[in-house]
Amino acid sequence: MSITPEQLRYCESHEWAYVADESSGIATIGISAFAVAELTDLVFMALPKMGQTVTAGSEFGEVESVKAVSPLYSPVSGTVVEVHSALVDKLDSLNVDPYDEGWIIKVKMSDPLELNRLLNWDAYQKQCSH
Amino acid sequence: MKQSGGGIPTPGLVIVDPPRSGENNMAIDEALLRNANSDWPIVLRVYQWERPTLSIGHFQRIEDRETIPNLSDLPWVRRKTGGGAIVHDHELTYSILIPKRDDQPTKGHNELLYRAIHCAVADSLRALGWNARFSEACKNKTPCTMKTINGKNQEPFLCFLRRTPIDLVVGDDKILGSAQRRSAAGLLQHGSFLLRRSQSALELSGLLDASKGSSAEPTxxxxxxxxxxxxxxxxxxxxxxxxxxxxxxxxDDLFGDVKEKDVTSI
Structure with missing residues (x-):
């Protein structure tokens, strides 16, 4: 898998979603390079469990950077089908590659149309520049 | 430091709260962030604790307090903010809530708030003659913050044994540390201003301890x-x-007629 930021859909809260195969209905979710840069040194991440239900716009995890705890919001609704558990032990990889090595969870979407509410790359770039 | 906006000032509510239990203190701050909305003022709350209490950072393991003598006997509470554990004894605690507002840009303000608060306290202390400065200017490297190694956090358990560049130090001792929790509704920043050494954390000196040049007995x-x-x-x-x-x-200005004991369940 090789993901480029231009391919992704974004939340205003800086999480991204990527659907490699629309027929699978599975979205890969992570956080943007902008978010990683804003958070600075990441020290902890709490992730959901496999099978957990997530809702678009609701928290699915938490990340601690230096001394700030921030929530992670899901871009889509559905069921967690895969968790990148190894990421917790190599959070530095988010600084290097937040889009491939830095994916966080995969979600079987209950409503793929929710993707249409997310920002495309141009709109997200515009938000980050404000 | 630049001000972010001009025009109409944002209302800011100052609450000097009486001492409360650890559970109540943390529950109130959680309720502040949970209920924050764009119509709320900025909230500045300064408070103390009914009895010496250990607060641990959101991701810390309570089992790790066993590594520090005297901590096991203290009641403890978990903060929603990050960072290391704090012995709330001879210190003052603050919380600042910045509700998210559409007309108030906050991008990048998280660290700026941390720095602005510490800078203001440092300036005020220096005006009183204390040699207060940021940790980044402090040449003493021990004890110090250790980086994450192989994904495991190797930092000292106690916040005041850790160092970030913008922690506030007097002499070699950290006397002000802060931590944050961010949400879609706003930003909550906690901080602790250490005034005197606690019997539960003898390795930590407060601002007023004799080593800082004050000969006064603690009262x-x-x-x-x-x-x-x-x-x-x-x-x-x-x-x-x-x-x-x-x-x-x-x-009451925020929670209206809700009884004080019920604020924590809002």
Missing amino acids: NREFDGWIDFLVASLMQGVSQLYPTHWYNGSL
């Missing part, structure tokens, strides 16, 4: 003036980022 009453000092400094720090019209009040 509870000596903290009264420092509450005013901290409130004034925090107001100044917040106002650096958000032009603020400050007024004094209480939790």
